[in-house]
Amino acid sequence: MTPPSLPRPLPAVVGNDQTGELRRRVRAFLDEERAEGRFEPRVNSWMDGWDPPFSRRLAARGFAGMTVPTRYGGAGRTFLERFVITEELLAAGAPVAAHWFADRQVAPALLASGTEEQRAELLPGIAAGELSFAIGMSEPDSGSDLASVRTRAVRRDDGNWVITGTKVWTSGAHRADRLLLLARTAPGDPAARHAGLSQFVIDLATPGVHVRPVLSMDGEHHFNEVVLDQAVVPSTSLLGVEGEGWRQVTAELGFERSxxxxxxxxxxxxxxxxxxxxxxxxxxxxxxxxxxxxxxxxxxxxxxxxxxxxxxxxxxxxxxxxxxxxxxxxxxxxxxxxxxxxxxxxxxxxxxxxxxxxxxxxxxxxxxxxxxxxxxxxxxxxxxxxxx
Known part of the structure; x- marks a missing residue:
C-alpha cells in the first residue's frame, strides 16, 4: 500500500531590510514602554494582558491594524510584516489582548466578506486600537465541533434578526465592544452539517446579550459564557452572505491558528x-x-x-x-x-x-x-x- 503524500510544503521565508527596520522600530517602542514602567512582561500576554491604552499607543506608532488598508486608517502592510510585529510583541510579553482578536481575524473577515458600510464603520476603530472584539464560536456540549452550532438567528419581517443561544470560552467578552458570532440561520441538514450557518457582528451592549464569567483555576477572568436571549440585531449585522458562515469561518481559522x-x-x-x-x-x-x-x-x-x-x-x-x-x-x-x-x-x-x-x-x-x-x-x- 502506498502511503498518502503529505501536503505540499509552503514556501520558505527569508527576512529583508524592510522587516528588519520594522523589528528595530517596534523594539525601540517596547524598550521605551518598559523604561516608563508601563508594562511587565508576562506569560500568555495575548490572552491575559488587557491594556487599552497600550493598544492605542501601539496603533499610534502604526503597529496595530497592520494589514488594514490605509483608506480605513490602517498601515496597509502584508501579513508577513504583521508577523514580524506580532512576534516582537509576544517575545516581550506585551499586553496586547485588548486589540488582539479584532486585529488578528475580525479585520481580515471584514475585508473578505463585509460590506463597504461595515468596513467604513468598524475598520478605523480596529486600526486605531480603540474597538475591541470577542469571538463567539464554541458552544456548551459542542467543543470545537462548529458544525453542531445550535445558536439560532431568525429574520423578522422588518429585516432584523432575533438571536437565541449560548456561546462559551468567549475570551474578553466582558470587556469587548463587539462580538463576531456564528449562528444557524437555516435548519440543520444531517447530510450537510455545515450548511445554514451565518456570521453576525453584534454590539455586546445589545439588550438580551448577557456575559457571565468563566473563571480559571487561578481566579483569572478572561473566558466567558455569552447568553443571547432573543437579542434583536439590525439587518446590517449580517457579515457576508447568509448561509455562507461555514466557508467564511474556516477561512478565518487560518488567521486564528497560524x-x-x-x-x-x-x-x-x-x-x-x-x-x-x-x-x-x-x-x-x-x-x-x-x-x-x-x-x-x-x-x-x-x-x-x-x-x-x-x-x-x-x-x-x-x-x-x-x-x-x-x-x-x-x-x-x-x-x-x-x-x-x-x-x-x-x-x-x-x-x-x-x-x-x-x-x-x-x-x-x-x-x-x-x-x-x-x-x-x-x-x-x-x-x-x-x-x-
Whole structure:
C-alpha cells in the first residue's frame, strides 16, 4: 500500500531590510514602554494582558491594524510584516489582548466578506486600537465541533434578526465592544452539517446579550459564557452572505491558528529558563540542558512554519491545513515547555523564573481549548492527507 503524500510544503521565508527596520522600530517602542514602567512582561500576554491604552499607543506608532488598508486608517502592510510585529510583541510579553482578536481575524473577515458600510464603520476603530472584539464560536456540549452550532438567528419581517443561544470560552467578552458570532440561520441538514450557518457582528451592549464569567483555576477572568436571549440585531449585522458562515469561518481559522501566539504563549518562560541556564557553569562550558535545547529547536521549527503560513496568506493562498499543523504542534510545544520547567527544581529557585512557571502551569490547560482542540485539528490534517 502506498502511503498518502503529505501536503505540499509552503514556501520558505527569508527576512529583508524592510522587516528588519520594522523589528528595530517596534523594539525601540517596547524598550521605551518598559523604561516608563508601563508594562511587565508576562506569560500568555495575548490572552491575559488587557491594556487599552497600550493598544492605542501601539496603533499610534502604526503597529496595530497592520494589514488594514490605509483608506480605513490602517498601515496597509502584508501579513508577513504583521508577523514580524506580532512576534516582537509576544517575545516581550506585551499586553496586547485588548486589540488582539479584532486585529488578528475580525479585520481580515471584514475585508473578505463585509460590506463597504461595515468596513467604513468598524475598520478605523480596529486600526486605531480603540474597538475591541470577542469571538463567539464554541458552544456548551459542542467543543470545537462548529458544525453542531445550535445558536439560532431568525429574520423578522422588518429585516432584523432575533438571536437565541449560548456561546462559551468567549475570551474578553466582558470587556469587548463587539462580538463576531456564528449562528444557524437555516435548519440543520444531517447530510450537510455545515450548511445554514451565518456570521453576525453584534454590539455586546445589545439588550438580551448577557456575559457571565468563566473563571480559571487561578481566579483569572478572561473566558466567558455569552447568553443571547432573543437579542434583536439590525439587518446590517449580517457579515457576508447568509448561509455562507461555514466557508467564511474556516477561512478565518487560518488567521486564528497560524500565528506566533500558537507557540509563543509561554515564551517568557523559555527566555527566563535560557537566562537561568546561562548562569550555570555547564552553560558557560558550551552545553545546554537537553529539554531547553529541544524547546529552542522546536520554537525555531514552528517559527519557520508559521512564517510560511503568513507568506502564503500574503500571496493569496489558502493555508488552513498548514495553520492546523501550527496550532496542533504549537499547543503540544507550549504544554511540554511548561511541564519541563515545572520539573526543574533548582530553576524554580530563580526569582525571574518562578512567576512565569506558576502562570504557565495555571494557563496550560487552556492552550488546547482556544482555536480548536487537538482532536479536531488531527481530524482536519488526516482528511487532507487522505484526500491526496
Amino acid at each position: 500565528g506566533p501566539e500558537r507557540f509563543m504563549s509561554a515564551h517568557q518562560l523559555l527566555e527566563e529558563a535560557a537566562r537561568d541556564a546561562r548562569g550555570h557553569d555547564r552553560a558557560r562550558r558550551g552545553s545546554v540542558p537537553a529539554d531547553l535545547g529541544r524547546s529552542l529547536a522546536r520554537t525555531a521549527a514552528l517559527r519557520a512554519l508559521s512564517m510560511s503560513v503568513a507568506a502564503a496568506i500574503t500571496a493569496g493562498e489558502d493555508p488552513r491545513v498548514h495553520a492546523s499543523y501550527v496550532k496542533l504542534l504549537g499547543t503540544q510545544h507550549e504544554q511540554q515547555l511548561v511541564e519541563n520547567a515545572s520539573l526543574e527544581g533548582p530553576a524554580l529557585d530563580a526569582d525571574g523564573l518562578r512567576p512565569h512557571v506558576v502562570a504557565g502551569l495555571l494557563s496550560r490547560p487552556t492552550y488546547t481549548l482556544r482555536g480548536g482542540s487537538n482532536e479536531v485539528l488531527r481530524g482536519i490534517i488526516a482528511r487532507e492527507i487522505g484526500a491526496r
